[in-house]
Amino acid sequence: MKYLRRGIWFIAGRLLVICLVLGLMIAVFYYAMNLTNIQIILKDGMAGRAKYIMGMTVDRNDLTRHFQSSWLDSDEEILRAAQGTSPYADYNIRGIDHRLEMGYFWVWPWENTVRLEISERIPRIDGRVRGLKADEVIARDGAEAVYPPAWPDATYRVLLVRENGQWKIKSLALQRPAE
Secondary structure, three states: OHHHHHHHHHHHHHHHHHHHHHHHHHHHHHHHHHHHHHHHHHHHHHHHHHHHHHOOOOOHHHHHHOEOHHHHOOOHHHHHHHHOOOOOOOEEEEEEEEEEEEOOOOOOOOOOEEEEEEEEEEEEEEEEEOHHHHHHHHHHHOHHHHOOOOOOOEEEEEEEEEEOOEEEEEEEEEEEOOO
16 A cells, blocks of 8 residues: 555556646747737837828728727828828838837736837938939938938837737837837
8 A cells, every 4th residue: 555655646646747847838839829929019000100101002901900990090100191191101112121129028828918118220222213203302301311311210009919810919009209
């Protein structure tokens, strides 16, 4: 009887350790999966937003893969771009160097919301004023207006939500403008 009890406790102890290790592996897997998905959504979404505002893409529906439609309807910069009043409306932008830095965040496998801070910079914008508008823009803003205006570096507070298994940006609040 003594050996049976020891045998059972030995097996139970090993099973507990195995279950703990498997649970830890599953939690790490889901954390890594969520982390990667959130990083991709943020990088692609913010780059897509910048490209839309600069007129590089014209289909606003592409942004709904990364942003909630309700937030897109309230974003002032996107609305200005749709109305043609963006500071980049007179420019032909060919490319951008988009940089995004994310702060630390933790998301449990069962959570459906994440809040974090991101810093967005676009240090280089490749483009020139459109041919027909060149004389008008240069007369209005000076010789340096041949090139597009600099993108304002900023830090945002982002709220992401998981909808139907897919992360989307629900809100984007400006924390600190360019320093």
